[in-house]
Amino acid sequence: MRIREATVDDLRQVDAICDASGRERWTPKMVVPARDRTVLAAIVDDGIAGIAKTHFHGEPEGGAPGGHYLGGVIVSPDHRRRGIGFALTRARLEWIWDRSSTAYYFANEHNTASIRLHERLGFQPLGRFPTIRGVTADDGRSDLVLFRAFRA
Numbered sequence: 001m002r003i004r005e006a007t008v009d010d011l012r013q014v015d016a017i018c019d020a021s022g023r024e025r026w027t028p029k030m031v032v033p034a035r036d037r038t039v040l041a042a043i044v045d046d047g048i049a050g051i052a053k054t055h056f057h058g059e060p061e062g063g064a065p066g067g068h069y070l071g072g073v074i075v076s077p078d079h080r081r082r083g084i085g086f087a088l089t090r091a092r093l094e095w096i097w098d099r100s101s102t103a104y105y106f107a108n109e110h111n112t113a114s115i116r117l118h119e120r121l122g123f124q125p126l127g128r129f130p131t132i133r134g135v136t137a138d139d140g141r142s143d144l145v146l147f148r149a150f151r152a
């Protein structure tokens with residue numbers, strides 16, 4: 001497995017991973033890295049096995065601080081539990097640590113896989129919210145948990 005920056009040419013494979021995972025498809029803009037955000041793809045056997053991005057929010061909003069956020073990691077169901085999500089998250093954190101000493105992330109309170117993965121990388125809960133930056137969980141029936149990690 002190797003990790004590289006994503007490109008717009010990856011969109012078709014990203015669509016397939018989103019579809020297989022029951023997640024909303026990413027737009028072409030979401031797949032392309034920019035100055036203030038990275039998008040990484042995990043490659044296995046010349047195909048994309050996982051995709052992950054960050055977002056930069058310059059201002060606080062509600063209870064959510066401004067800063068760099070991990071903004072979604074999806075691993076193809078065929079490739080889960082092999083360390084790909086962890087590797088994509090560690091790589092995004094390295095990108096953030098070159099720019100900031102703090103990283104944020106939020107997840108549906110019921111997403112045990114995501115929460116365990118991020119806890120292993122040092123994320124600790126800051127609070128629970130019905131909405132964070134316009135995102136809700138289970139159409140508002142569940143809470144989102146906001147996490148923070150610090151550069152070592």
Ligand SMILES: CC(C)(COP(=O)(O)OP(=O)(O)OC[C@H]1O[C@@H](n2cnc3c(N)ncnc32)[C@H](O)[C@@H]1OP(=O)(O)O)[C@@H](O)C(=O)NCCC(=O)NCCS
Nearest residue numbers: 073074075080081082083084085086107112113114116117
């Ligand atoms: C969350 C997700 C990205 C994890 O990807 P993955 O490549 O399977 O994860 P890894 O193999 O790197 O797992 C690393 C650690 O995370 C935890 N973890 C991962 N999947 C887990 C699960 N289903 N249940 C419990 N813990 C889990 C474990 O601690 C695991 O270490 P271990 O396998 O040694 O026990 C994947 O399940 C996924 O794509 N889910 C759907 C999309 C999603 O929910 N994304 C997160 C949105 S915030």
